[in-house]
Amino acid sequence: MAVIEIKNVAKRFGDYQALHDINLTIADQEFMVLLGASGCGKSTLLRIICGLETATEGEVWIGGRRVDHLAPKDRGISMVFQNYAVFPHLTVFENIGFGLRMQKLPNDEVKRRVERTAELMHIEQLLKRYSGELSGGQRQRVAVARALAMEPDVILMDEPLSNLDALLRLEMRAELKGVLAESNTTAIYVTHDQVEAMSLADRISVMHEGRIVQAATPVEVYRNPAERFVAGFIGNPPMNFLPANFVDGGKWQVAGQTYDGPAEANGPVEFAIRPEDIAPSDMGLPAKVRLVEPLGAHLLVTCDVDGAMFRAVLESDLQVKVGDLLALAPQADRIRWFDTTTQLAIA
Amino acid sequence: MSTLYGKSEKRKVSRIGLLQAGEGRGLVHPVDEGLNEGFDSVDHAVCNAAAFAYPKSFVPEFDLGSLTFFAGFAGILTALKNSVIVAAMTMVMSIAIGAPAGYALSRFDFPGKSLFRLLILLTRAFPLPLLALPLAVLFIRTGLDDTAFGLALVHTTLAIPFAVLITFSLFSGIPIELEEAVWTLGCNRLTAFQKVVLPLILPGITASAIFAFVISWNEVFAAAVLTIENRTLTAFLLQNLDTSPLHLKFAGGFILVVPALIFIFAVRKYLFAMWGIANR
Structure with a gap:
């Protein structure tokens, strides 16, 4: 039960500016994912909210209370760490x-809450074991259970699934989403995995070089990237970019084809389209096929359009081979435009 | 050196005593009255002959005679007690000072950290004989001479580099996330240390403590220079064995080796870890 407000938070490590003027409000019970490549400052931001790191500037408010001078234990948060941090000298129950x-709750209350969260995480049969006797996935369950047992206002997770193998990660991801939805806590989740971010988040904050470049719902981030960076980061493969030339009256020429774009031209502009929003047709961008990668349901075709690399996800029954010339037509309502100078999307 | 002390009387007495005791049987000197109980039970001539015999037999004779003699030897129990007291004090002090330093080295970044690490090792760079004279003078002035505490201070200085480096590697072996997790679960730095770090590190701390114990136990130079009446076992034996027959020297050496061997055996895992040889 807590709104988190981050106001003008900045962090410097010596000369290195890890975070620049971060402003973010996370609603009560919202699942917020901080997404970015390593070194973008997402973990630092999480640790500042947690209290393991102090901000150089700015304020952190949790549930209407300013907390940046408080120790982690007084912030009403609990945290799940990347390498689980399950105490090796204690049983799962004591963990x-x-x-x-530590809150000096009576024994039967401790027992009740431990058993309930253990059941929630499906580890009730492990309560007497030690961490050394658990697998990675079980340890992660213990770590999540330990955080949930605190019944915190806010639960913070720092890449909690990245040490698990792929299948287990998929399973835990779904489970985590269910458990957290039931627990009524606000959650902040740090990850570099965009699929994880997409599938878990109510809202994603995409971070880049110490800034939040876009904070929006997963679909919005995917469909309408606010910056060229987001467009090139989200999606697998990410968006294609091609230089565009202004013709007039909102018409733009891209690789010899003309498309409707921004009404006016203020400096250079790029045309962008997602690989899956492309279909072969009679009229379209002239593409020379360089590489064909069958992905099962689809074909990932890497082409050369106007000297630039261009990728398309096409139907797998299409007969394409290296060296073919294709005409690729972008779906008109999915075309996006970016200002090359400011890197921002043009509405 | 003896002019520094003014207490050398007793030392002379005991040395003469042992001289007589040691030469007692072999050289047919008259035996000192006070020292010859327990002495009579050992056939020193036989022992001595075995010690000098050449070639040695492959199957050594087994005879606890010399050891029994030692156990009954005047002053040996006091010396043993002194050794234990000094070693115990060394153990406590070196951990009390060394472990926090090890923790700081592993957990905090501070200016001059690598220099500090080097300086810790430098305390072992000065040979004790070089320090002995100024130390002795200082100790006499401050009244620390001939006390277990004074000697323990010197031994602590010798043991601290190891205590710091061993605990440093122990603390570094505990992921910082464990501590951070405790902080988020309602602990401050101190309670976090008590509840999680300490239980995890305790075996290692014990090993490091035992190591300090061994260092103190084996140390002879400072002990010989800085104590007169409250001699530790090593100093006592060094002083007395000097003039003893060979088989008693061997027995004395054996007595010294055994506890150190046991201790080293007990902490071998951590010594290897300290030297970067994985042994787990």
């Missing part, structure tokens, strides 16, 4: 109950 014991 989950650790925070409750």
Whole structure:
């Protein structure tokens, strides 16, 4: 039960500016994912919210209370770490109950809450084990259970699934989403995995070089990237970019073809389209096929359009081979335009 | 050196005592009255002959005679007690000072960190004989001479580099996330340390403590220079064995080796870890 407000937070490590003037409001019970490549400052931001790191400037408010001078234990948060941080000298039961014991809750209350969260995470049969006897996935469950048992206002997760193998990650992801939706806590989740971010988030904050470049719903981030960086980062493969030349009256010429674009030209502009929003047709961007990668349901075709690399996801029953010349038609309502100078999307 | 002390009387007495005791049987000197109980039970001539015999037999004779003699030897129990007291004090002090330093080295970044690490090792760069004279003078002035505490201070100085480096590697072996997790679960730095770090590090701390114990136990130079009446076992044996027959020297050496061997055996895993040889 808490709104998180981050106001003008900046962090410097010596000369290195890790975070620039971050402003972000996370609604009560919202699942917010901080997404970015490594070194973008997403973990630093999480650690500032947690209290493991202090901001050089700015304020952090949780539930209407300014917390940046408080120790982590007084912020009403709990955290799940990337390498689980399950205490090796305690049983699973004592691990989950650790925070409750620190709150000096009566024994039967500790027992009740430990058993309930253990059941939630499907580890009730492991309560007497030690961390050394658990697999990675089980340890991660213990770590999540330990955070949930605290019944925190806010739960913070720092790449909690990145140490798990692919299948387990998929399974835990779905489970985590269900458990957190039921727990009524606000969640902040740090990841570099965009699929994880897409599937979990109510809202994604895409971070780049210490800034939040876009904070929006997963679909919005995917469909309408606010910056060229987001367009080139989200999606697998990401958006294609081609230089565009202004003709007039909102018409733009891209690789010899003309498309409707921004009404006016203020400096150079780029045309952008997602690989899956392209279909072969009679009229379209002239593309020379360089590489064909069958992906099962689709073909990933890498082409050369006007000297630039251009990728298209096409139907797998299409007969395409290297060296073919294709005409690729972009779906008109999915075309996006970016200002090359400011890197921002043009509405 | 003896002019520094003014207490050398006792030392002389005991040395003469042992001289007589040691030469007692072999050289048919009259035996000192006070020292010959327990002495009579050992056939020193036989022992001595075995010690000098050449070639040695492959199957050594087994005779606890010399050891029994030692156990009954005047002053040996006091010396043993002194050794234990000094070693125990060294153990406590070196951990009390060394472990926080090790923690700081592993957890905090501070200016001059690498220099500090080097300086810790430098405390072992000065040979004790070089320090002995100024130390002795200082100790006499401050009244620390001939006390277990004074000697323990010197031994602590010798043991601290190891205590710091061992605990540094131990603390570094505990992921910082464990501590951070405890902080988010309702602990401050101190309680976090008590609840999580300490239980995890305790075996290693014990090993490091035992190591300090061994260092103190084996140390002879400072002990010989800085104590007169409160001699530790090593200093006592060094002083007395000087003039003893060979088989008693061997027995004395054996007595010294055994505890150190046991201790080293007990902490071998951590010594290897410290030297970067994986042994787990």
